[in-house]
Amino acid sequence: MKKKKLIYLLTVFLLIIPFLSYADGNRFVVVIDAGHGGKDPGAIGKIINEKKVNLGIALKLGEMISKNNPDVKIVYTRKTDVFVELQERASIANRAKADLFISIHTNSAKSKSAFGTETYTLGLARSEENLEVAKRENSVILLEDDFSTRYEGFDPKSTESYIMFEFIQDKHMEQSIDLASTIQKQFRSAAGRNDRGVRQAGFLVLRNTGMPSVLVEVGYISNASEERFLASKEGQTKIARSIYNAFCDYKAGYDRKQGRIYNKTDNAKNNKETAGKNIVPVSGTKKTQNNTDEQTKTRQIVYKIQFMTSTAYYGKKSSRYKGLSPVSCYKENGLYKYTCYEASDRNDLQKKLTEVRKLFKDAFIVGFKDGEKLK
Ligand SMILES: [Zn+2]
Structure with a gap:
């Protein structure tokens, strides 16, 4: 009871x-x-x-x-x-x-x-x-x-x-x-x-x-x-x-991002993406080959913690990063976006995210596939 x-x-x-x-x-x-x-x-x-x-x-x-x-x-x-x-x-x-x-x-x-x-x-x-x-x-x-x-x-x-x-x-x-x-x-x-x-x-x-x-x-x-x-x-x-x-x-x-429907939607989206790309309704061998492709693709997804966005580029080391290192940066819509840490499984970053949020309140996890940001 x-x-x-x-x-x-x-x-x-x-x-x-x-x-x-x-x-x-x-x-x-x-x-x-x-x-x-x-x-x-x-x-x-x-x-x-x-x-x-x-x-x-x-x-x-x-x-x-x-x-x-x-x-x-x-x-x-x-x-x-x-x-x-x-x-x-x-x-x-x-x-x-x-x-x-x-x-x-x-x-x-x-x-x-x-x-x-x-x-x-x-x-x-x-x-x-x-x-x-x-x-x-x-x-x-x-x-x-x-x-x-x-x-x-x-x-x-x-x-x-x-x-x-x-x-x-x-x-x-x-x-x-x-x-x-x-x-x-x-x-x-x-x-x-x-x-x-x-x-x-x-x-x-x-x-x-x-x-x-x-x-x-x-x-x-x-x-x-x-x-x-x-x-x-x-x-x-x-x-x-x-x-x-x-x-x-x-x-x-x-x-x-707040984790309300996070995993479900994310997985559904990923499945949909790969499913769409792998519609090859032919022989078994081809199917196996495609599955391997799919696995390789999945492995190429990298998650990082994005903590800052700016119109300026601050280089590899800056006091603005508040001690976070190493920091990497990518450009999107004319803005520089700064990230730290990386993992192939987003769950591995949750702990780090809590730490980073003590320094940068609005930090969040962002995923990249073959260097392209996941939407
Ligand atoms: Zn007006």
Whole structure:
């Protein structure tokens, strides 16, 4: 009887564990931030203003998430046409202990021909064009009382102000870029939009959020046909649907990393991969040969612990590695990703991962097959 009770308690405990990993406790919290509002119209179009497009998409996105994801809590920075200060938007997310922050904006350019979608993560703008977008979006703080004190003298229109974004250590960069790439992929494939890529720039609203965060520019209000698309219910639904699909993708990956469905999905994925590659419905000899191939392939999978991501390359030895050695580095999406330790079985790394996480809280295990990162 005693033993039974113990087993029962252990089972309950094991069932609960996976649900303790969200910042909020048992639900994944996503903050949906419709840019601008109230006295701040955002970019001005001929038939609609930015604040209305952003809100329309934000509400549709929230509806889609809440309909299909009971384990997700949605927090809006605004649900109506009201003015919300930039700092307050980030604070709402921080107070809610959000796991993800999605800011929705609409672009505008002098050139009427510019059209398409861009998704930004926090970083130093590498082009004049990206810097201009950040300047325009950050300029909303000029409408706030006392903005100079609140933003410590930050002048949203001066290029010099943006130099500080070069030194920002964003520990969530990896996850943010991951989501940004998925959003752009969805825009391109599912919504048929012009994909202008994942970009970096110094957005104040992203700087102050303590979680993975992206700022989506859903299209150009300055382009007549894109404006019509963005003003329409169908257009807004299409955009929201793409962000929603990307969100689901991101969350599934997040859950996997937290160990919720990790092994099952991973094995299933591997089996599917190898199965797909080995469909040779002929003689027995060939089959054996393929099995051998499969084994060789499996052996070539290497797991490592990724602990840091940066736009800069720090070489083989650096104090930034906090004593971890040897450290290896690979490049992906223009970013340097730093790893340590390796094993052919991911379970062998679990202990090391606990150690590394004492130094780098967000470290995780990443797999490589023939030098290619496993998705
Ligand atoms: Zn905006």
